[in-house]
Amino acid sequence: MVAFKSVSTPELATLSQIRRTALSRLSPEVADFLEGGAGDETTLAANRSAFARWGFRQRVMSGLATPDISTALLGIDLAMPVLTSPFGADGLFHPEGQKAVARANLNAGIASIVPEAGTHALEDVAEAAPKAARIAQLHPMGPEANFRHMLHRIEDAGYEAICLTVDCPTGGWRERVLRNAFDLDARYVNGNYRNDGETKLIEVFGQLFERCATVWSWERLAGLMNETALPWFAKGIMTPEDALASEAAGASAVYVSNHGGRQLDGVPAALDALIEVREVIEGRLPILFDSGVRRGADVVKALALGADVVVIGRLAAYGLAAGGQAGVERVHSLLYDEIRTVLTLLGRGGVDELGPDSLVRLGASAVSEALLTAH
Template sequence: MIDSLYPREVDFAALDEIRKAALNGLPDDLADFLEGGAGTETTLRANRSAFERRVIRPRPMSGVSAPRTDTTFLGIPLSLPVLTAPFGGDGLFHKDGHLAVARANEAFGTVSIVPEAGTYSFEQVAEAAPKAARIAQLHPFEHFEQGARRIREAGYAALCVTVDCPTAGFRVRNRVNRFDPDMSRFAGNTAGEDTPDVAEMFSRLVAHGAPAWDWTRLAEATAECGLPWIAKGVLTAETAERAIEAGASAVVVSNHGGRQLDPAPASLDALPEVAAAVAGRVPIALDSGVRTGADVFLALALGADVVVLGRLAIYGLAVDGEAGVRRTLELLAEELRTLMILAGVGSLADFRASLVGAR
């Protein structure tokens, strides 16, 4: 006899419940920092609209009852086709920041992209959860080689290079709020000898005319780093091709969560073009706008191998640290598996574009 149709003894029963609790618990200016985008936030809205304009085409009587969600990404095993994003300032949302995120990922069998501008260093996160701290982010700045060496020595398997951030986006909410966060929360990787000062690092992001890298310089730097690298910030076939030519082992279709160029293409709208250009040569990740298991399903069907969670992971972190992120992953996995059963998708290898239609 079933006592209850739905679980009752849980703190959070749905992803949107986690989001609302997170935003309700944050100061207004920090909530705006989390939720806001660049410019008039056209790209921010487009990211959600791109998912909402698409539907999953059901396949009844498929015989699928226990779909598999395990996969690998750059040889890294995953229980779910999900990575968490390299969001900086993580200690603003919870004192344990990416330590908690990585521990949740490790417990669930997923992986963190550990940020350069995080509260904790690459080494600290790797020590806290070595099975999850497998990818680390760098920006193409002059300390790139030194950062890559630290990442390699800390045992990471790959670099994630953010290629769409030569300068910070024009983020109106932060300007209007005169947002002034504790910069130490971004300084976990800038506290050692021969590391850049955090204020100097961020001044480069907002200064126009600062030295900017091109693909040739990035190819030279990554060729010396001794690790495979991922190009994060790809929205066109041309950029995907240039990244692969420069030596990228994977690409992330991303508009930085709507926080950089505005207006820009929605990541999901850009995904088919990028997938066609890549043509299976390297794996593809997608971020920006992902909020549900249905969004993960649509991204996988349209050509992504994995998705990257930014704001969704932060909501979980903000409400309950490691347990909140773990609950977020549990709900995401439960919804994805439900949809795979309803659409007759037995494993990630069975995803294809014909599963998606237009509303």
């Protein structure tokens, strides 16, 4: 068991109930900002339907009643193979934002990836829960002097790894945001630049909002990352080519993600990209995965398809909006219990026993077609 008791109320009974509670507590504009994707939201939908295309290849009379789901990533021990993603603007969902997420993660024995564009400074999140705030996220953009300064701040605050988001050369085409004329207040994203004023924020994130900077290359990133001894990985890998390019640039892991369908609409489901990336990485580096995970069974499917650690974005934000730290803790305890239940029923004794032979590709089989015709 996870070594804590999470609070369960009717509002927090299940993961889908936590989502409903969260959305009912947020203003319609903020709920749309959280839920929405880019363009026609085809990638957002594909992320979900990809999970439904895989079923479990259940074995019986094997496995364990108490499967071991603990693991480690880059020397960080995890009670389950789950991390929380670097979702920014976190103060929109709860005033304590990523500080509450980090405290919940600490109690659940997992770790946070702390966002650069968050409501609270990375030092404050680390202080809230130093043993959970282990990975800091940065956007490789803006002035190099600022990027270097951020690397030093990350090191000084005791973080152990760096996540570089590489799928944001500009902001995604978010139509829900356009429709609502939603104006994201700077105070929700400037936690790391609070003392530097609006000018600094635009200088650093200008590329996201105003296309005023150049797109960095792997070479430029590799050169700058040589200046820190901390391990790093690139978030937003969707092709085998980029997985290999990030490895060649010195990454210590690969993070497959399409940003939860919020960046380039039209890219395939992240789960499909995971399968291709796993084939070229061949176990040399650990693989992180996110986009579309909404329950423990999804975590098990992603692990079986090659992920070493699964990262939750909106799921953690729902917990935060539904109940602050207690809401996120409830998300974690539901995930933990569901992952173990699925493993036991699947006849596997631990996450290390998962592989492609744990799943079966579902499709319009002859049997289901026959049934359809019969009706």
